[in-house]
Amino acid sequence: MADQSSSTNPAAAPVRSARPMSEALLNEKWDHCLSTLLIRSTIGAGFGVIFSVLLFKRRAFPVWAGLGFGAGRAWEECDSSFKRASAPSRDGLRVLRS
Amino acid sequence: MLRLAVARSARGAGQGFTGAARGQWTSQWLQQPIRRTLADARAPDKTILPGSQSATTAGVPQPPVMATATTNPTAAEIPPTQVPQTPPTPEEVGAVAKAATNTAANVAANAIASNIPPTGADKAGSEQSAPPPPPPKPRRRIRKFLTTLIVLSALGYGGGVYYSLISDNFHDFFTEYVPYGEDAVAYFEDREFRKRFPSKEYSAKTWPQTRGENKVTIPRSSGLTPRVAEEGDSKSKAPVATPKKAADVKLSAPATQEPKDVAKAAAPVKPIDHINVEQATEPAVQNLVKMVNNVITAINASPESARFQPVVENLKGDLSNAISAIGSLKEQHIHDAETQIQNAHSEFDEAAKELVRRLESQMREQEAHWREEYEKERQTLSEGYRQRLSAELEAAEKVFESKRKNALLQQEISLQKQYMDTVKAKVEEERSGRLSKLDELSSSVSELERLTSEWNSVVDATLQTQHLQIAVEAVKAKVLQSEYPTPFLNELVALKEVSGDDEVVNAAIASINPLAYQRGISSAAHLIDRFRRVASEVRKASLLPEDAGVASHAASAVLSRFMFQKRSDRGFPEGDDVEATLARTEVLLEEGDLDAAAREMNGLKGWANVLSRDWVSECRRVLEVKQAVDVIATEARLKSLLVD
Numbered sequence: 001m002a003d004q005s006s007s008t009n010p011a012a013a014p015v016r017s018a019r020p021m022s023e024a025l026l027n028e029k030w031d032h033c034l035s036t037l038l039i040r041s042t043i044g045a046g047f048g049v050i051f052s053v054l055l056f057k058r059r060a061f062p063v064w065a066g067l068g069f070g071a072g073r074a075w076e077e078c079d080s081s082f083k084r085a086s087a088p089s090r091d092g093l094r095v096l097r098s
Numbered sequence: 099m100l101r102l103a104v105a106r107s108a109r110g111a112g113q114g115f116t117g118a119a120r121g122q123w124t125s126q127w128l129q130q131p132i133r134r135t136l137a138d139a140r141a142p143d144k145t146i147l148p149g150s151q152s153a154t155t156a157g158v159p160q161p162p163v164m165a166t167a168t169t170n171p172t173a174a175e176i177p178p179t180q181v182p183q184t185p186p187t188p189e190e191v192g193a194v195a196k197a198a199t200n201t202a203a204n205v206a207a208n209a210i211a212s213n214i215p216p217t218g219a220d221k222a223g224s225e226q227s228a229p230p231p232p233p234p235k236p237r238r239r240i241r242k243f244l245t246t247l248i249v250l251s252a253l254g255y256g257g258g259v260y261y262s263l264i265s266d267n268f269h270d271f272f273t274e275y276v277p278y279g280e281d282a283v284a285y286f287e288d289r290e291f292r293k294r295f296p297s298k299e300y301s302a303k304t305w306p307q308t309r310g311e312n313k314v315t316i317p318r319s320s321g322l323t324p325r326v327a328e329e330g331d332s333k334s335k336a337p338v339a340t341p342k343k344a345a346d347v348k349l350s351a352p353a354t355q356e357p358k359d360v361a362k363a364a365a366p367v368k369p370i371d372h373i374n375v376e377q378a379t380e381p382a383v384q385n386l387v388k389m390v391n392n393v394i395t396a397i398n399a400s401p402e403s404a405r406f407q408p409v410v411e412n413l414k415g416d417l418s419n420a421i422s423a424i425g426s427l428k429e430q431h432i433h434d435a436e437t438q439i440q441n442a443h444s445e446f447d448e449a450a451k452e453l454v455r456r457l458e459s460q461m462r463e464q465e466a467h468w469r470e471e472y473e474k475e476r477q478t479l480s481e482g483y484r485q486r487l488s489a490e491l492e493a494a495e496k497v498f499e500s501k502r503k504n505a506l507l508q509q510e511i512s513l514q515k516q517y518m519d520t521v522k523a524k525v526e527e528e529r530s531g532r533l534s535k536l537d538e539l540s541s542s543v544s545e546l547e548r549l550t551s552e553w554n555s556v557v558d559a560t561l562q563t564q565h566l567q568i569a570v571e572a573v574k575a576k577v578l579q580s581e582y583p584t585p586f587l588n589e590l591v592a593l594k595e596v597s598g599d600d601e602v603v604n605a606a607i608a609s610i611n612p613l614a615y616q617r618g619i620s621s622a623a624h625l626i627d628r629f630r631r632v633a634s635e636v637r638k639a640s641l642l643p644e645d646a647g648v649a650s651h652a653a654s655a656v657l658s659r660f661m662f663q664k665r666s667d668r669g670f671p672e673g674d675d676v677e678a679t680l681a682r683t684e685v686l687l688e689e690g691d692l693d694a695a696a697r698e699m700n701g702l703k704g705w706a707n708v709l710s711r712d713w714v715s716e717c718r719r720v721l722e723v724k725q726a727v728d729v730i731a732t733e734a735r736l737k738s739l740l741v742d
Binding site: 026078079 | 219438631632636637638645647648651705708709710711712713
């Protein structure tokens, strides 16, 4: 049984990777959101650091501001992705307009 | 900001630099008001001498005379070199001023003007009075401008006309854009054309010369001219000529007439009779008689008619003699002529006879010749006609023969057909009489064959149904009794082959999702296991509102953990919420009712539906396969029942 399951799984694996199973949809979105939050806030904070060094005499507030910008962007993106996904997706469907 | 920061940081580095910079800034700041800008008001009490200003602007150094001139009026001493020997007249000054267009000349004029002893007390007054009165100047300037403008425009116009005669391109431009340019250019072109082609040729050109011959010019005086006929002239000329002749005739015989006149004059008493000649038919004689009569009347009229009487008598006698001689001569001549005419007649008659004879002989020859030719021609024509006739006769005979042959052949063919028909009829009769028993035999044999084939088909059908049932059993075993999803493509193919063209089986196989038989379907235990996972996820999303964002998702995920789960062991839960649905589905699954469980889960809404979609579709696939297999099994059973 173990042999057979291992033989059948490789065939099924690529399909699952291409489209997530429906019960894993939310979790996937959460993962994506977290990673986006991390990346964007890091980028924002980096810009804040650069600005604080260049213009603001190494004060702390530009860093926080940049972090906030990045996190805000990530939040917005995540929010929109959640909202979009609640409606049934129309990928691969043809829309007939009369 | 950056600059500020830099400045602030640089403060610590060196105070000297900033100090220097500040000093520079302040010095610049101080220097700035010296330069007059547009915003600054002009000093009101600045007087500018016209000459000096123009000299400075032109870059010409101010002459030293100017300085002396400004201070001159009060100073008594003037250098001897600058003192003018004779004071310049106002016209000269004006001329100089007119000529002075450039600044250098202007300066010179100023110098001259300033050298004049001042008339007024004010130096500005002297400056203003020095140049000639300004009013004529602008007018002349305007006039000069106008003249130059006119001259230039005329030159340009003329040049344009000339160039447009040369260049076609410019001609187009000029005639299109310059007013009256077209007329001017056309005038010049016309003149040139006239010069090249004189007017005569030009007028002759209006009738185009179609052929190459030279034109003939007919002079004006040629042809007919009407004129009044001069009748009187021609009439008057003829009478003039006749008297002259008469005079000549009279003058030719003066010697004879002189004595006659004398004689006639001598006999006045007895008038001389006029001569009367009987042969007055000749016109010459008549004339002569008339003349003599005239002479006689003239003599009779004269006083000396008696003297001339004998002469006249002589004359008369001579005349009659002469007339008789003329008559005889005439007769003789007539006679001669008649004889000659008779001779000529006879000659002509002979010649005519000869001619007629010759012509007749010729005609006879001709006739004979023509007759021969006619005979020949007739013979040839008759030969030709005879030949043609014979040829046509032959052709007609041939056609007739061929027709006859054809008719014979047709008759022969119809006869043969009739013979064949009769033979066939005879043979058929024979066969139906003797070979009818063979037909009966063959029909019984074919009946036997049919029976055996029917039995064969029955056997085949039973075999087929058996195969079908075996195949269905194989599919069932593969699909429903397996613990894990296994593809059953081969079994389905076998089933399809075994079923042949059974529509029900084909439709059932077609209703199965390809994914199902390619990847297999999951078993009930697998489905229940997966349902547990799906249920936990759905429960997390059970509190979500419509169109939820991040915050509501997070809140739902957190708060759903504190919710009480509806337990299915206390009975069938009622309600429309997610918890109740999940509990009902679980109960149904445990009971084994997959269809109802899928229906329940399909009734979820929003995110719960999205999350459970895959599970529901898997359930549906399983149900489809099960239904198809049931249908095929029923069909197989039906077939096995139908066989007997």
